[in-house]
Amino acid sequence: MSVPFVPGTTVEVPEIPYKKNVSLPAKKSALIIVDMQNDFVKPGGTLVVDSAQATIKNIQRLSSAARSAGMPVVYTQDTHFEGDREWTIWPEHCRNDSWGWQIIEELAPQRDDLVCQKNRYDGFYGTWLEHFLTNVWHAEHLVITGTVSSICVLHTAASAGLRWFDITIPADGVSAITEFDQAMTLRQVSFLYTGSVVRSVDDLRFV
Numbered sequence: 001m002s003v004p005f006v007p008g009t010t011v012e013v014p015e016i017p018y019k020k021n022v023s024l025p026a027k028k029s030a031l032i033i034v035d036m037q038n039d040f041v042k043p044g045g046t047l048v049v050d051s052a053q054a055t056i057k058n059i060q061r062l063s064s065a066a067r068s069a070g071m072p073v074v075y076t077q078d079t080h081f082e083g084d085r086e087w088t089i090w091p092e093h094c095r096n097d098s099w100g101w102q103i104i105e106e107l108a109p110q111r112d113d114l115v116c117q118k119n120r121y122d123g124f125y126g127t128w129l130e131h132f133l134t135n136v137w138h139a140e141h142l143v144i145t146g147t148v149s150s151i152c153v154l155h156t157a158a159s160a161g162l163r164w165f166d167i168t169i170p171a172d173g174v175s176a177i178t179e180f181d182q183a184m185t186l187r188q189v190s191f192l193y194t195g196s197v198v199r200s201v202d203d204l205r206f207v
Contacts, residue, residue, distance in 0.1 A: 013183045019196040019203070022168055026069035026206040030139040033059060034123060034146025034153050034174075035078045036107050039093045039100030041147065046093045046100055051175040051182075052147045056106050058172045059145050062201040063107070069206035072137050073113045075103055076123040076146070076156065084119070123156035130163065141166040141195075143204065149176035149185040157185075161193030170201040 036059065039045035041052040063073055078094040079101060080086060087093075094101045109115050116127040124130050133139045142165045144157050153174050157167050169189050176182035190197040198204060 011180075013180075014187055014191075016183065016186045016197060017190050018171070018199050020198070021203055021205065022196050022198055023205040023207050024141045024143070024168065026066075026071050028139060029066075029141040029143065029206065030072040030074055030133055030137060031063060031066040032074045032076065032123065032129075032142055032144045032146070032156065033063065033107060034076045034144065034156055035094075035148070036075070036104050036146050037078060037094055037100065038102050038104055040078075041104050046091050049147045049175050049177055055145070055147070055173055055175050056104070058170070058201045059107060062143070062145060062170065062173060062204065065201075065204070065206060066143070067110070071206060072132070072139070073110070074129065074132070075107075075109050075113060075115045076127070076129070076152065077101070077103060077115055077117045078152065079117040079119060086120070121152045121155035122159045123152070124159040124163070133165070139165070141168065143168045143170070145170065145173035145201075147175045148181075149174045150181035154185045154188060157189050157193065161189075161195075164194065167193050167195035168198065168204065169195075170198050170204060172200050 040049050079096050080094050116129045118127050142160050186197045
């Protein structure tokens with residue numbers, strides 16, 4: 001039975017069912033790195049997520065493992081132009097071709113990586129992401145990392161889930177504005193979509 005929410009009460013987060021030692025078939029998997037751009041990650045950015053810095057080395061290890069296994073590595077890149085309505089919701093950020101728009105140096109895309117510029121929270125909306133995942137790589141499993149957990153990561157994961165991709169998110173590879181947002185994201189992904197939530201990128205194996 002559902003219980004009505006009363007403003008001012010404390011909300012208890014349901015237990016998140018973390019899995020251990022998840023193995024994924026490399027030939028049917030892809031890694032997605034969401035919006036690890038200067039405006040969200042680096043000091044001086046316009047919408048910095050403080051916890052994003054702590055995920056950089058974790059994502060580096062994971063992307064290295066994915067490339068070594070022959071998996072596609074995909075970046076989403078939040079991209080906006082003058083007059084974009086999203087700037088009425090948030091301060092100006094990720095203006096096309098600006099410093100803040102660039103993917104951080106530590107995670108710079110390599111030659112064979114795919115970069116999908118996007119204009120909304122969802123990495124599938126208006127991009128060529130689905131085409132490459134489905135028609136080129138025949139991927140069935142997606143590992144999703146990056147920032148912001150409860151916004152672009154979650155919307156991208158939701159869109160992938162609605163397309164019946166199997167989703168895995170490592171908790172130490174995503175970052176959120178608040179602890180509640182982080183927990184909510186992990187709960188939603190583990191509860192609603194086919195896939196797994198693991199505590200660490202080191203709990204993943206590509207075989």
